[in-house]
Amino acid sequence: VSSAQQPRVGAAAMTPFAPGKYLAFRLASEEYGIAILRVREIIGMVDVTPLPRTPDHVCGVINLRGRIVPVVDLRVRFGMTATARTAETCIVVVDVGRGEDATARVGCIVDAVSEVLAIGAEQFEPTPRCVASGDVVTGLATCKDRVLILLDVDRVVGELDPAALDQGR
Amino acid sequence: VLGAGTTFRLRLPLTLAIIDGMVVRVGSARYVVPTPCIEHAFRAAASDLHRLLGRGECVRARGATLPVHRLKTLFGQRDGVDDVLGGILVVVEVDGERACLLVDEIVGQQQVVIKSLGVPRERAQGLAGGAIMTDGRVALILDVATLLACAREPLEACAP
Numbered sequence: 001v002s003s004a005q006q007p008r009v010g011a012a013a014m015t016p017f018a019p020g021k022y023l024a025f026r027l028a029s030e031e032y033g034i035a036i037l038r039v040r041e042i043i044g045m046v047d048v049t050p051l052p053r054t055p056d057h058v059c060g061v062i063n064l065r066g067r068i069v070p071v072v073d074l075r076v077r078f079g080m081t082a083t084a085r086t087a088e089t090c091i092v093v094v095d096v097g098r099g100e101d102a103t104a105r106v107g108c109i110v111d112a113v114s115e116v117l118a119i120g121a122e123q124f125e126p127t128p129r130c131v132a133s134g135d136v137v138t139g140l141a142t143c144k145d146r147v148l149i150l151l152d153v154d155r156v157v158g159e160l161d162p163a164a165l166d167q168g169r
Numbered sequence: 170v171l172g173a174g175t176t177f178r179l180r181l182p183l184t185l186a187i188i189d190g191m192v193v194r195v196g197s198a199r200y201v202v203p204t205p206c207i208e209h210a211f212r213a214a215a216s217d218l219h220r221l222l223g224r225g226e227c228v229r230a231r232g233a234t235l236p237v238h239r240l241k242t243l244f245g246q247r248d249g250v251d252d253v254l255g256g257i258l259v260v261v262e263v264d265g266e267r268a269c270l271l272v273d274e275i276v277g278q279q280q281v282v283i284k285s286l287g288v289p290r291e292r293a294q295g296l297a298g299g300a301i302m303t304d305g306r307v308a309l310i311l312d313v314a315t316l317l318a319c320a321r322e323p324l325e326a327c328a329p
Contacts, residue, residue, distance in 0.1 A: 047305075047306050049198070049299070049306060049307040049308065049309065050198065050246075051286065051288070051292075051293065051296075051309070052243070052244030052245055052246065052295070052296075052309075053244065053245065053292075053293070053294055053295065053319075054288070054292055054293070058288075058292075060307075061286055061287065061288075061299055061307050061309075062307065063301050063305055063306065063307050066284075066301060067284070067287075068284045068285065068286055068287055068298075068299040068301070068307055069287050070286065070287045070288045104287065105287065106287070159289075159292075160287070160288050160289070160292065
């Protein structure tokens with residue numbers, strides 16, 4: 001086992017992902033992970049007010065304790081078919097933006113949230129060649145028998161960050 | 170003391186901007202139209218309505234002929250009244266330009282706090298922001314100036 005893990009450590013050093021805790025959530029049959037430090041909170045489904053003239057994956061806006069937060073359906077964002085909401089469907093509210101004033105918040109609708117996983121450096125897998133740099137997928141990690149697809153929050157919902165457009169990014 | 174004094178600077182956050190708005194309903198959605206933009210509202214009679222060869226409709230109101238825009242079409246909504254005679258026409262005026270917006274009904278007048286929608290302005294054309302209504306849901310506040318600009322253009326030109 002240790003010999004098989006040798007190349008992984010080298011690959012992990014090249015990935016932008018630091019070891020740490022990741023929130024695992026499910027979309028269709030796959031499990032995804034985002035850095036827990038970017039997660040602000042997880043809430044159940046609430047009423048979403050549709051936002052006109054926006055891409056399909058932008059579901060609308062919600063009232064998060066008096067603050068209006070846009071919500072993105074990650075299934076639609078990733079080109080999957082939207083499904084009916086279940087009791088497990090929830091909204092993961094994340095912080096977006098890379099600056100110090102990263103205060104933009106976006107909600108992501110996911111099928112279910114599974115758990116918080118601590119991922120060590122040796123658990124990162126080499127990024128598959130089919131994943132281009134700058135993609136929303138930044139790598140893979142294995143945890144026990146599960147494969148976690150790691151996502152870059154900024155690239156997934158960064159288009160909704162008001163500051164991002166100001167900077168012409 | 171002569172020549173000495175104190176300056177108080179009070180900076181109000183933008184979220185405290187309160188506007189007077191007319192809440193209208195279109196299908197399942199509610200929108201807030203800033204009251205200063207509204208001239209009046211009325212129910213159109215069939216004889217006042219003129220169709221322009223599939224390029225839209227005009228209605229005669231108080232001696233003026235005004236273009237009719239369906240709010241549901243501008244916002245790509247599936248539900249809502251489609252027949253001009255079945256809804257209420259709200260006459261809005263901004264920068265000297267007047268137009269009628271078709272809505273299902275007028276819910277009432279109320280003061281709302283403008284909140285940012287949290288998305289870039291380019292992504293929310295025709296909207297000035299959002300307001301949290303008494304039931305906790307979000308209603309969208311119209312920006313009548315950009316909305317009318319969008320209505321003039323073909324729909325694709327304004328799509329994000």
